[in-house]
Amino acid sequence: MTAMGYDAPGGPDVFRSEQLPVPQPGPGEVLFRVAYAGVNRPDVIQRQGFYPPPPGASPIPGLEIAGEIVAAGEGVGTEWLGQKVCALVSGGGYAEYCLATFDHCLPVPDGVSLAEAAALPETLFTVWHNVFERAYACEGETLLVHGGTSGIGTMAIMLGKAFGLSVIATAGSEEKCAAIRELGADLAIDYKTQDFVEEVKNFTGGKGVNVVLDMVSGDYVARNLQCLAEDGRHITIAVLGGLKATIDMALVMRKRLTLTGSTLRARSNEFKALLADEIARTAWPLVADGTIRPVMDQTFPLDEVAEAHRRMEQGDHIGKIVLAVSRET
Numbered sequence: 001m002t003a004m005g006y007d008a009p010g011g012p013d014v015f016r017s018e019q020l021p022v023p024q025p026g027p028g029e030v031l032f033r034v035a036y037a038g039v040n041r042p043d044v045i046q047r048q049g050f051y052p053p054p055p056g057a058s059p060i061p062g063l064e065i066a067g068e069i070v071a072a073g074e075g076v077g078t079e080w081l082g083q084k085v086c087a088l089v090s091g092g093g094y095a096e097y098c099l100a101t102f103d104h105c106l107p108v109p110d111g112v113s114l115a116e117a118a119a120l121p122e123t124l125f126t127v128w129h130n131v132f133e134r135a136y137a138c139e140g141e142t143l144l145v146h147g148g149t150s151g152i153g154t155m156a157i158m159l160g161k162a163f164g165l166s167v168i169a170t171a172g173s174e175e176k177c178a179a180i181r182e183l184g185a186d187l188a189i190d191y192k193t194q195d196f197v198e199e200v201k202n203f204t205g206g207k208g209v210n211v212v213l214d215m216v217s218g219d220y221v222a223r224n225l226q227c228l229a230e231d232g233r234h235i236t237i238a239v240l241g242g243l244k245a246t247i248d249m250a251l252v253m254r255k256r257l258t259l260t261g262s263t264l265r266a267r268s269n270e271f272k273a274l275l276a277d278e279i280a281r282t283a284w285p286l287v288a289d290g291t292i293r294p295v296m297d298q299t300f301p302l303d304e305v306a307e308a309h310r311r312m313e314q315g316d317h318i319g320k321i322v323l324a325v326s327r328e329t
Contacts, residue, residue, distance in 0.1 A: 003060050003095035004305045009049025012306035012313070022097045023058075025073035030080065030087075030102050036118035036299075037093035038064040039308045039321040040151065041215075041238060042265065047309065053091045054266045062093020063265065065100065066108060066117035067326070076102045084108040086117040088125050088272060090265055094305060096325055103273035106280060109288035119294035119320035120287065123155040125272070126237060126264055128279055131156060131213055132163070134260055135233040139164030141210035144200060144227055146170050146220065148180040148188065149318040152237070154295040156213055157183045162286050168203060170196050172315070179318050183295070200227040208232060218242025225251055236261030295319025 001022050006014040025031045043061040045051040053059055066086035072078060085107055087100035108117040131137050143160045147153040148169030160167040161184040168187040169180045177188035189199045200209060208229035214220060218241030224234055225247060232255060252259070264272075286292045297317040300308040302325045311317055 001096040002302070003092075004302060005060050005094075006047065009047060012047070012309040014047065015306045015309075017303060020060075020095070023092075023099045025071050025076075025099055027074040028076065028102055029073040029099050030069045030076055030085075030105065031071035032065055032067045032085070032087065032098045032100055033070045034065050034093065034096055034098050034325040035067040035114040036065070037062045037098075037302075037323045037325055038118045038120075038122055038151075039300075039305075039312060039323060040064070040122050041240075041312065042122075043094075044309055044312055051265075057090040057265075058092030058095075058098075060092045060094050062089065062091060062095070062098070062323075064088055064118055064121040065093045065098050066114040067098075069105075070097075072102070084114060084117070086114075086121055088121040088264075088276070094302065094323060094325075096302075101269050101273070103269070104276050106276065106284055109284075111290065112287065112293070115299060115322050115324070116294050116296065118322050119151065119296060122264075123151045123294070123320070124159075124279060124283060124287075125275055126152060127156045127159050127213075128283055129264065129275055130235045130237055130262060131159065131211060133275075133278075134262060135211045135213075135235050135258075137163070137165055137211050137233075140166075142166040142168065142204060142208075142229075144168045144170075144196075144209040144212045144224070145185075146191075146213065147215045148185065149176045149295075150215070151294070151320045152213075152215060153180075154183060154319050155292075157185050158292050159283065161185075162283075162291055168200060168209060176318060179295075197223050197226050204229070211235065213237065216241035218245060221245035222247050225255075225257060228255060228257055230255045231257075233258045233260070237263075297321050299324050 087105040180188040215238035217239040297319040
């Protein structure tokens with residue numbers, strides 16, 4: 001099979017095509033003929049050398065795929081052969097064939113293209129776990145999302161609105177703010193021209209938000225804590241603005257704040273299976289009925305993965321970038 005790998009970390013140009021044996025599914029696994037693979041920020045960080053795959057995972061990047069199941073390992077029914085499915089994987093998505101744990105797969109609903117299906121698992125699993133499980137966001141609460149036009153950001157806006165949250169989101173231009181508003185955000189803040197702390201205070205009447213979903217970290221953390229209401233929850237899922245933050249612990253005590261965060265890739269198969277099951281019961285019906293559809297930015301052929309990574313690094317995208325690995329059937 002053809003896969004896109006690299007010999008050493010570096011810029012987008014390190015990618016090169018290679019021929020690898022088609023992997024064979026073990027117990028509880030299925031083999032995908034990959035139609036599309038999602039491109040995510042962790043892929044970029046892995047290529048740069050800062051996010052190595054966990055033990056046992058494929059060194060080929062790619063954390064979400066959609067396509068057809070063409071082989072099944074022990075314990076997986078043969079009725080799934082030929083079915084169109086998407087999956088969260090721990091690596092290997094940038095290839096014509098990829099293994100997935102069957103319990104991490106979700107069927108592609110009617111009316112959802114395979115390109116759209118490939119854009120769902122990583123963002124949906126991440127947002128659901130962090131906003132609704134770790135931060136236990138509830139109907140009627142207010143959520144602040146940074147990076148509102150990213151794949152994570154757009155999914156957080158849609159899921160938040162679908163489950164009765166008020167949503168505030170930040171972005172870096174009026175064009176991006178317009179896209180956020182179109183998705184249903186109650187307030188869009190241009191962080192380049194507006195102080196998001198003041199805008200949040202004005203919007204909430206000084207009360208603040210209940211949950212912050214932060215991908216920036218660094219000096220954003222102290223400002224985020226100013227945005228939080230009493231008993232607010234701060235969730236860190238990326239550190240694009242820096243690994244360290246200086247915060248006022250007295251403020252944390254006065255407001256009874258909770259600071260937490262997570263990464264998904266290294267979690268156990270059992271954890272991801274439970275998460276997939278919960279999503280299948282709660283959020284996946286909203287995908288099936290059209291309430292939630294991924295915002296699609298641009299599709300690149302597999303052999304143009306370097307260009308896909310450049311677009312993500314430039315930050316001009318709105319929504320998801322995907323790779324077309326094989327023709328959709």
